[in-house]
Amino acid sequence: MKIKVWDAPTRVFHWLLAVSYLGLFFTAQNERLLEYHAAAGYVALGLTVFRIFWGFTGNQYARFSQFIKGWQAVKSDIRHMMRLRPQRLLGHNPAVGWIALFMLAMTLAEALTGIIIYGGEENRGLWAGLFTYDAAVYASAVHKPLAYAAIAVIVLHICAALFHDFIMRENIILTMITGTEEDNESWQNRVSHMPPFQARGGRPLLRLFVLIAVTISGGLALIYLPPEGKSDISSIKQVKVLDERGFARRVKPNAAWKEECGASCHEAFHPTILPAASWNRIMANLSDHFGENADLPPAAKREISAFLVASSAERSTTEASKKILYSIEAGSIPMRVTETPYWVDKHSGLTEDIYKRPSIVSKSNCKACHPGSEAGSFEDRDIGIPEK
Ligand code: HEC
Structure with missing residues (x-):
């Protein structure tokens, strides 16, 4: 039954x-x-x-x-x-x-x-x-x-x-x-x-x-599934930051920032890799910018500062930003991301002669090894060290 x-x-x-x-x-x-x-x-x-x-x-x-x-x-x-x-x-x-x-x-x-x-x-x-x-x-x-x-x-x-x-x-x-x-x-x-x-x-x-x-x-x-492969480099999107109300939005690259900070000696470092205090200090000392005079007209300076601070590491939603931020000792205001303990620790395995390779030149050339660096993306799966 x-x-x-x-x-x-x-x-x-x-x-x-x-x-x-x-x-x-x-x-x-x-x-x-x-x-x-x-x-x-x-x-x-x-x-x-x-x-x-x-x-x-x-x-x-x-x-x-x-x-x-x-x-x-x-x-x-x-x-x-x-x-x-x-x-x-x-x-x-x-x-x-x-x-x-x-x-x-x-x-x-x-x-x-x-x-x-x-x-x-x-x-x-x-x-x-x-x-x-x-x-x-x-x-x-x-x-x-x-x-x-x-x-x-x-x-x-x-x-x-x-x-x-x-x-x-x-x-x-x-x-x-x-x-x-x-x-x-x-x-x-x-x-x-x-x-x-x-x-x-x-x-x-x-x-x-x-x-x-x-x-x-x-x-x-x-x-x-699916296996984690490299991202298509052209599809790496800008990372997200929180606005003043706490809403997450993608970073909108500022034209003046790209132009002024990216055109000269180094790539335009992404705002999310340093805290606001660091950006303020860097922007306040442009006339002596790591040994060079990089001063800008006041309006451009204000615009770029505002952009950097609005998307600084504190506002960022990425793991890299959080880890950089939390590694910085209280009270210290690093002027370079390459001075932050997290950065130093993560790159401790790389020797000086790697940085001397022609396609890298300097450790500040993040893009050489992190194709998404200008979008604030440092995902492990995208890291690649050029052979030459
Ligand atoms: C010569 C190549 C190279 C250059 C140049 C370089 N990196 Fe890296 N980076 C690496 C490698 C390799 C790792 C992975 C280390 C590991 O996980 O052991 C790494 C890891 C990182 C990570 C941690 C990623 C994560 O979430 O685990 C961050 C953040 C980062 N790099 C930021 C930067 C920034 C910012 C710059 C430029 C100032 C830079 N790197 C320049 C090779 C490089």
């Missing part, structure tokens, strides 16, 4: 959550898909909130009270599983019940940290304006590892469903579609004379391993 176990809302919830997770993983690969990623995150959040309510008001098997059991029950459940003789219970068994609860909590945590990141970094979404950039950095420290944990739990979940299928000879994936399971008596009748792993023709053990290998490599593909 078939028993109705999963009611329609629970099934619809399950498959929609699976689809939204798939969408979340694929949209996480590319920043251009960020809006879709956020949308899929809100869907997952909505579904999770629904499932929590449904855990109190759904049918018997959907309720937490049915599948959240104490440690004794969980222990005996695990013991059965270790002996490859899992208990057959309708709905979730006690160990799986906790995993289901963990998955709900994990989705909730991902959604909340995601909203904080979207608000703090992009100033968008539900709580835009409520979080600072630093809050977003902390939230990222939870959001990213938890995403990998989610992949691990999902892979485990699919493997467990396959094991269930092959050991207990019961297709629980189908159960999540139709909602019905056999009662214990007819299940016993059907499987009692079948040795494990031989419910279906062919080579079930081999098939189980193939399916599990596919599941695991699918999980790995989600983590490693």
Whole structure:
């Protein structure tokens, strides 16, 4: 006899959550898909909130009270599983019940940290304006590892469903579609004379391993796709800075800055690589600019100063800026980025003769090794030291 176990809302919830997770993983690969990623995150959040309510008001098997059991029950459940003789219970068994609860909590945590990141970094979404950039950095420290944990739990979940299928000879994936399971008596009748792993023709053990290998490599593909390659240099965009209201926007290169600071001895150093105090000090001493007179008419000086200060390291959203900034000792006002402890540390492996190569000439020629330097981008994957 078939028993109705999963009611329609629970099934619809399950498959929609699976689809939204798939969408979340694929949209996480590319920043251009960020809006879709956020949308899929809100869907997952909505579904999770629904499932929590449904855990109190759904049918018997959907309720937490049915599948959240104490440690004794969980222990005996695990013991059965270790002996490859899992208990057959309708709905979730006690160990799986906790995993289901963990998955709900994990989705909730991902959604909340995601909203904080979207608000703090992009100033968008539900709580835009409520979080600072630093809050977003902390939230990222939870959001990213938890995403990998989610992949691990999902892979485990699919493997467990396959094991269930092959050991207990019961297709629980189908159960999540139709909602019905056999009662214990007819299940016993059907499987009692079948040795494990031989419910279906062919080579079930081999098939189980193939399916599990596919599941695991699918999980790995989600983590490693697409491989991080070099950016197309022409597509490196200006980095983002926060304006006075805390909104993130891309730096708009100032024409006078490009013209005056980039035309002479060195490239136009990006405003995000030094703090405002450094820029003010540099701009106040242009008549003795590292041994040269680089003085400018007052209007140009004011315009360039304003541009540098508005996008200084304090306002920047990049990792490089934060690290440069935090490495500077309190009270010191470096005049060159190459004097900051973070810069020195990061370039300590490079010898003087590398800097003497004709295409590099000087360590201030950031662009030679960091093609995105004039956009404020110093991503590891883009670094390349010219051979000559
Ligand atoms: C000769 C090549 C070369 C030049 C010139 C150079 N760098 Fe680098 N830079 C490197 C290499 C190589 C690394 C990676 C070091 C590592 O990770 O061990 C690096 C790392 C960095 C990083 C850290 C990147 C990160 O996020 O991990 C920053 C920031 C940086 N450089 C800024 C600059 C700036 C600013 C200039 C110009 C003033 C400059 N670099 C000039 C080769 C160079």
